[in-house]
Amino acid sequence: MSWGNSMSGDWLGAERADLAAERIIDAAAELFAEHGVAAVGMADIAKAAGCSRATLYRYFDNRHAVRLAFVHRETRRIVAQLDERFRDIADPGARIVAAMLGAVEEVRANPLLIAWFRPADSGTAGRISQDSDVIESLAATIFGPVDLTDPERSRLARWLTRVIVSLLSAPGRDAADERAMLEEFVAPVVTRTFASPN
Structure with a gap:
């Protein structure tokens, strides 16, 4: 600009x-x-x-505060795009895989964002990613309105954010490998959590 x-x-x-x-x-x-x-x-x-x-x-x-403002702004932007792309996927496991891969793809495609995941800076990105506003934005897109005062769902939202940061800091072998990991390990947890009563 x-x-x-x-x-x-x-x-x-x-x-x-x-x-x-x-x-x-x-x-x-x-x-x-x-x-x-x-x-x-x-x-x-x-x-x-x-x-x-x-x-x-x-x-x-x-x-x-500058770092946090940048991360919040970019999180809101990415979340709006993900919501538009994946809101119609009814299955929570499929939606989480699509949304997480979409988030990773958005960050990797933007030089201003992927810079946060260089080895010297990934710790800062990891710490900021655990800010409640970042987690709430991602969780709302992935799950719809979620009560993050529920301990299990709050832990799940924090864990999913950490998985995204992990994929950005230490990528899988390729896109298929990352998708397979999310489908095998993440989707079942999300499906189980949202199938169980609050």
């Missing part, structure tokens, strides 16, 4: 707040992909976004 001079001037105007935050997140995303998530600091982000550090801190308390 080219920002040109659209953001010059009033960074703090109410009508520009969302756009300014998006600009910062976009600048950070480019830096994460180029230099690695762990190597990027707030000064780097401010410089790339074309704002002062003071302005950056008005929008984000620290670099973890």
